[in-house]
Amino acid sequence: AQSVTQLDSQVPVFEEAPVELRCNYSSSVSVYLFWYVQYPNQGLQLLLKYLSGSTLVKGINGFEAEFNKSQTSFHLRKPSVHISDTAEYFCVMTGNQFYFGTGTSLTVIP
């Protein structure tokens, strides 16, 4: 069965600290992976995506993610977070269908 699992529903982190938001997927076919962000009272927007090629992908606002096929993971990282990064983050997989993770709420503490 195909699925996306975001392992942490809430992640509090202090400002300027590093953060990792975890995402694991399950699929029997090739997949494309995305991270979307939803700021409070705003629409979803793309952070980054992996289609093929280099397994380390860089996105907007200093975020990056690494596709790990052997561990079926696509974790999102940022070396130093800002208050403005407080938002809901969704891991998305497309294979035969579209799958959104349940989201990780990142709260940056001043």
Added chain:
Amino acid sequence: EAGVVQSPRYKIIEKKQPVAFWCNPISGHNTLYWYLQNLGQGPELLIRYENEEAVDDSQLPKDRFSAERLKGVDSTLKIQPAELGDSAVYLCASSLSTTETQYFGPGTRLLVL
């Protein structure tokens, strides 16, 4: 470039009433999606269009929900009759193709009383 436009932004109705949502995708985007997002959860795909053809509507509750995309551009999503459990945010997204980035509209927040 204009983004995905949705209207209305907010809608409050009584249960058993009909309601309709409208979406105008980004120009040139062949693929259009309707999602439902409950509070604190991720979006769930309701239906996906490739041009005017609904290619994935397996998650659409067809007893009360219907959708159309005339001429492969704008789309409407309808609920008739609405139930209390339909209260949610309805998101529309579009993309050039299935593997391309999806661009989301601001959503329509529905409250059924």
